[in-house]
Amino acid sequence: EPEVTQTPSHQVTQMGQEVILRCVPISNHLYFYWYRQILGQKVEFLVSFYNNEISEKSEIFDDQFSVERPDGSNFTLKIRSTKLEDSAMYFCASSGREPLFFGSGTQLSVL
């Protein structure tokens, strides 16, 4: 069964460093998303991406965040200068329309 894959599964970084989280969406999907879940809190929407551009983004997705689809298969989330409060599980998702299919997540720990 096709699935969304995310790498790495765990990422530890120092505050102020840049991180890139990687995702390979399901191959025939056209819509891509990033969500995050801070420990003990709700899953929160960050950004959606369609036709090589951001279609929607939340207030969380500020100038420190960016997304890119550098080739036909990968979809990345970059955090330019990480903060302690960026520590969370980051989920990539993709869809044809609905529903969304989620990856297993990248646990980001900012020290």
Place this chain on the structure above:
Amino acid sequence: SQQGEEDPQALSIQEGENATMNCSYKTSINNLQWYRQNSGRGLVHLILIRSNEREKHSGRLRVTLDTSKKSSSLLITASRAADTASYFCATGSYSTLTFGKGTMLLVSP
């Protein structure tokens, strides 16, 4: 904003029993979805119910939707230890889902 809130926050049952989780939301919806999350894993889509549907079944899952009360319920029948997970309802457009905090279900053998 559209927002799903589940209750109970935690539910502990024995294998073979049924588990019922509820979700309430605040604004009009086009559909409502239920997801499952095993500890430390991603979200797995379980079922989607549209606003013009009242009930939907998928295997041992039964979802109801009452748009007049802005609520939905997820029933898992004949539960198994493998059903142990957190269950979330989600509302919103296909691009922007809003999740509740979830119900943590523990099924003991």
